[in-house]
Amino acid sequence: MSTAPTESTPDIKKGLAGVVVDYTAISKVNPESNSLLYRGYPVQELAASKSFEEVAYLLWHGELPTQEELAAFTARERAGRSLDPVVKSVIDTLPTTAHPMDVCRTAASVMGARHPQAEESNPEANLAKAIDLWAAMPAVVAYDQRRRRGEGLVDPRSDLGYSANFLWMTFGEDAAQPVVDAFNVSMILYAEHSFNASTFTARVITSTLADLHSAVTGAIGALKGPLHGGANEAVMHTFEELGIDPSESAEDAAARAKAWMEDALAAKKKVMGFGHRVYKHGDSRVPTMKASLDALIEHYGRPELLGLYNGLEQAMDEAKGIKPNLDYPSGPAYHLMGFDTPVFTPLFVASRIVGWTAHVMEQLGSNSLIRPLSAYNGPEERHLG
């Protein structure tokens, strides 16, 4: 028999699990139908035929762009791709022992402090700030990976789309089409996911009427943790702990991975890349990202990675029935593309900037300070002396 909450036994929802805190028109996560809609469109349909630029436009404006609108929007994005020399000099002061997420977070903050409309918070200024951040973040992520390898900044190319240019600025060479396609899909899938922890962080910060860059800087902090975005990096650490040997057969790799997972679960370990707060029967985005991972495995001829992937997934499913989340296929996909493991979560940032800033604007459209209550369980009132 359940008892009604009282002042002494309040109905606390730990982690706000299951609590609906507001409306959003940006995306719909439906665990029953295992679907994800961006402004009404299934994300799988968008990933199959649209560029990340078109999806970013959709998330911000509510509708897909016309040809003319897209041309103006992509021209704007291409014009904002260069790394601001001041931001670069700040990055250069950070040690290469600093986590790339710290570099990203610092860069977002510096960009905010330098933005000509820093203190303006009308819808036009916020959209301008969102597009500027989105356009410039690939340069930050790409340069940070390069400087850690002792390589210099690569200038952006305005003849390339967002994804091809991102890869160009990171690796200094043209990426093959299957790689560009897989990267584009990952950017689309990561762009938005309702009231996840980092987006909620952005909305909390916005609800105090702080500026958009403060909201994004805080959201980057929230994304860093391994229970959220940091899981794509953590997935790769699992693969690395298992040991990656390109000469191994997929079958042998799968058998080793299964045994590893059985041991990890027997030791009550939490294995990153599995489980989700909302989806309990599988993450709606995984089949699409897995198809992109398959294409990359084919492109690079690396079936042993598929063996590791399948072995871990199968053992987790058999033991606990817990399904992978988006970070599971994204980790090995970014590895195959050539990104260094600590840079995986900044790639998530580059994409999620779109969702975060769409939520910042939505929050401001009907703002109410976000300030829940707590139940006190500290010492009874007491007095000094």
Ligand SMILES: CC(=O)SCCNC(=O)CCNC(=O)[C@H](O)C(C)(C)COP(=O)(O)OP(=O)(O)OC[C@H]1O[C@@H](n2cnc3c(N)ncnc32)[C@H](O)[C@@H]1OP(=O)(O)O
């Ligand atoms: C893009 C994203 O941000 S997706 C999420 C990325 N995060 C991860 O991959 C981190 C690993 N996963 C997890 O920690 C969790 O599944 C979360 C945080 C994502 C969701 O957690 P919650 O909804 O709070 O579920 P909770 O952590 O309570 O898990 C329920 C049960 O499943 C188990 N479980 C959940 N995920 C995992 C996992 N990855 N490995 C092992 N066991 C797990 C828990 O131990 C718990 O078991 P118990 O009931 O025996 O104690």
Ligand SMILES: O=C([O-])CC(=O)C(=O)O
């Ligand atoms: O929705 C969540 O809790 C986490 C997630 O998958 C995301 O932010 O993409």
